[in-house]
Amino acid sequence: MPGLIPINQPLFGSEEQELVRKVLESGLITSAASDGQYVKKFEEGISKFVSSRYATAVSSGTAALHAALVAAEISKGDCVIMPSFTSVAAAEAILLAGARPVLADIDPETYTISRDSIEENLSSRTKAVIVTHLYGLPADVESIKELAQDKGLVLIEDAAHALGAEYKGKRIGSLGDMACFSFYATKNITTGEGGMVTTNIEEYAERLRSFRCHGESKRHESSQLGTNYRMSEIQAAIGVAQLSKLSKFLSRRKRNATILTSELVGASEIQLPVEPEGRSHSWNLYTIRIKTGGRHSTKRDKMVKSLESKGIQAGVYYPLPVHLMPYYREILRIPSGSLPNSELAARTVLSLPVHPRLDDKGMALVVEAVQRSIEKLSR
Numbered sequence: 001m002p003g004l005i006p007i008n009q010p011l012f013g014s015e016e017q018e019l020v021r022k023v024l025e026s027g028l029i030t031s032a033a034s035d036g037q038y039v040k041k042f043e044e045g046i047s048k049f050v051s052s053r054y055a056t057a058v059s060s061g062t063a064a065l066h067a068a069l070v071a072a073e074i075s076k077g078d079c080v081i082m083p084s085f086t087s088v089a090a091a092e093a094i095l096l097a098g099a100r101p102v103l104a105d106i107d108p109e110t111y112t113i114s115r116d117s118i119e120e121n122l123s124s125r126t127k128a129v130i131v132t133h134l135y136g137l138p139a140d141v142e143s144i145k146e147l148a149q150d151k152g153l154v155l156i157e158d159a160a161h162a163l164g165a166e167y168k169g170k171r172i173g174s175l176g177d178m179a180c181f182s183f184y185a186t187k188n189i190t191t192g193e194g195g196m197v198t199t200n201i202e203e204y205a206e207r208l209r210s211f212r213c214h215g216e217s218k219r220h221e222s223s224q225l226g227t228n229y230r231m232s233e234i235q236a237a238i239g240v241a242q243l244s245k246l247s248k249f250l251s252r253r254k255r256n257a258t259i260l261t262s263e264l265v266g267a268s269e270i271q272l273p274v275e276p277e278g279r280s281h282s283w284n285l286y287t288i289r290i291k292t293g294g295r296h297s298t299k300r301d302k303m304v305k306s307l308e309s310k311g312i313q314a315g316v317y318y319p320l321p322v323h324l325m326p327y328y329r330e331i332l333r334i335p336s337g338s339l340p341n342s343e344l345a346a347r348t349v350l351s352l353p354v355h356p357r358l359d360d361k362g363m364a365l366v367v368e369a370v371q372r373s374i375e376k377l378s379r
């Protein structure tokens with residue numbers, strides 16, 4: 001559809017073009033033998049931004065999650081607790097590491113994993129917990145970290161949405177044992193495809209580096225199982241340029257989110273996103289929930305269609321919780337109805353565009369379309 005405002009859209013300028021041109025001219029387009037400088041620069045930039053001691057760039061957010069689990073020595077026979085209402089990437093990473101995903105429910109207000117549900121799902125085989133800072137809102141980190149420390153579990157953060165989010169004044173990226181970021185096209189900054197694992201633990205950083213490059217301890221000498229999860233210099237150059245604009249991107253997202261909240265606060269048919277005390281949202285996705293009675297999913301889907309007809313793309317993250325996806329139904333056999341908050345969220349949420357390409361005029365179009373669509377909803 002012409003003129004459709006997309007839910008998220010990368011924003012590039014001459015800076016990205018300039019750095020990519022430099023990389024191409026240099027001929028150093030990858031960094032297996034640490035010859036290129038941009039992967040290193042991008043890693044240093046991210047680790048400085050999130051205040052972590054180490055950062056390891058990889059080829060995607062999914063690779064970051066997989067590599068983090070391997071670095072934590074999660075393997076066959078282990079269980080890893082994660083929320084069911086999140087990207088399927090974490091479940092894939094757990095299975096690829098040879099372990100079993102154990103799916104917990106979420107808090108209905110914040111959509112992030114519930115500590116009570118983690119506790120209910122603990123067993124003697126639980127070795128790690130993956131929390132997702134869903135949409136860019138930090139999970140209940142402090143209380144979950146306390147539980148993880150108490151039970152001796154590794155705490156991994158799926159921070160794919162959360163670059164720039166803060167928990168009690170500290171940026172997401174060094175609160176748990178490892179944090180995994182994604183630079184896919186819809187994230188707060190993008191390299192096309194890409195990911196990063198940040199950590200303060202040297203042992204993890206070393207294993208991450210080795211795993212991403214064939215388990216090598218030195219060039220052409222593999223001392224453990226690894227794979228190729230490297231980021232190219234081309235991607236890293238784009239990342240370096242994007243990172244220099246991140247603060248601007250984040251303040252634009254926040255501003256756009258504030259506009260939506262102030263314009264929609266009176267609409268009783270929808271629930272607006274919350275930002276509990278001490279948690280600061282990175283606004284990768286501004287997600288509302290349809291509250292009105294009747295068949296929730298029908299109303300939500302109607303609203304998505306109505307917005308689309310008005311030129312606004314609404315995203316649904318995610319229409320199915322992991323435990324209700326065909327493959328995971330088959331292997332995990334968690335009956336529908338057993339994770340009620342995840343299932344309700346999957347039927348009722350939708351996300352609205354707040355990306356940095358949208359100025360006040362663009363946001364006025366979004367607001368207008370949402371208000372019209374809500375009116376139609378209650379008719």
Ligand SMILES: *Cc1c(COP(=O)(O)O)cnc(C)c1O
Pocket residue numbers: 060061062063086087089090132158160161182183184193194195
């Ligand atoms: C995007 C995303 C991922 C996966 O990242 P990729 O770079 O696409 O592999 C993982 N978790 C969440 C919550 C995501 O949004």
